[in-house]
Amino acid sequence: MRIGGWAITIMALALAACGNQAAPPAPAEAASTQSAAGQAAPVTGPERVILAFGDSLFAGYNLAEQEGYPEQLQVALRAEGINARVIDAAVSGDTTAAGRQRIAFVLDNAETTPHLAIVELGGNDMLRGLPPSATRENLAAILDELKARNIPVLLMGMRAPPNMGAQYQAEFDAIYPDLARQYGAALVPFFLEAVYDKPELNLPDRIHPTAEGVQALVASTKGAVVAAIPPAE
Numbered sequence: 001m002r003i004g005g006w007a008i009t010i011m012a013l014a015l016a017a018c019g020n021q022a023a024p025p026a027p028a029e030a031a032s033t034q035s036a037a038g039q040a041a042p043v044t045g046p047e048r049v050i051l052a053f054g055d056s057l058f059a060g061y062n063l064a065e066q067e068g069y070p071e072q073l074q075v076a077l078r079a080e081g082i083n084a085r086v087i088d089a090a091v092s093g094d095t096t097a098a099g100r101q102r103i104a105f106v107l108d109n110a111e112t113t114p115h116l117a118i119v120e121l122g123g124n125d126m127l128r129g130l131p132p133s134a135t136r137e138n139l140a141a142i143l144d145e146l147k148a149r150n151i152p153v154l155l156m157g158m159r160a161p162p163n164m165g166a167q168y169q170a171e172f173d174a175i176y177p178d179l180a181r182q183y184g185a186a187l188v189p190f191f192l193e194a195v196y197d198k199p200e201l202n203l204p205d206r207i208h209p210t211a212e213g214v215q216a217l218v219a220s221t222k223g224a225v226v227a228a229i230p231p232a233e
Helices: 003-019 069-079 096-108 123-127 132-148 166-183 211-228
Strands: 044-054 082-088 116-120 153-156 186-188
Touching: 044 069, 044 096, 069 082, 069 211, 096 132, 116 132, 116 211, 123 132, 132 153, 132 166, 153 166, 153 211, 166 186, 186 211
Parallel strands: 044 082, 044 116, 116 153, 153 186
Antiparallel strands: none
């Protein structure tokens, strides 16, 4: 998807973001399975709980329950022998403001304090043309809440397309690396890097990844997740 595709995607996403609001889904967990490369490694060690906190890109929009990013990430981690449990706390249509409003509730109601939180939000802010300063403030508040609870963070970065304007693009794109440095969070610079320009890995809406696209996202980010999981005490 080149610059022209980005422009089409922006219009489609703007409509989809307004229509995809949904109630928070119940936490979903995927079972361990074999990796694509062969036999899965034996799962060992203490359980590591990972909170996947995001929007429709995490929620598995129009996919089967076990095909979403959190579920497939759990499968991939367990296939490598990591005793991971990934909690799907994503809500389609969420802006950073909505995430800010619910982060404390999610953490307060978690059965176990997560060992790692993966934060993936901001795309809907950009699609609605919300000021990057507001996106930055909301994400900072989410990171503040996680920091107060001593929960390490892996921040999934997003990027604005060129047709948003040079100034908006520069301000928006700077949010994620700036906050990662400020809070000492791990960072994936652009979460959609593996799929954004590959139509075959996206649904017909040219917005959300297919099941194969989710697998590509997991493959491209799994190393960052593993590196961000704190060692067991």
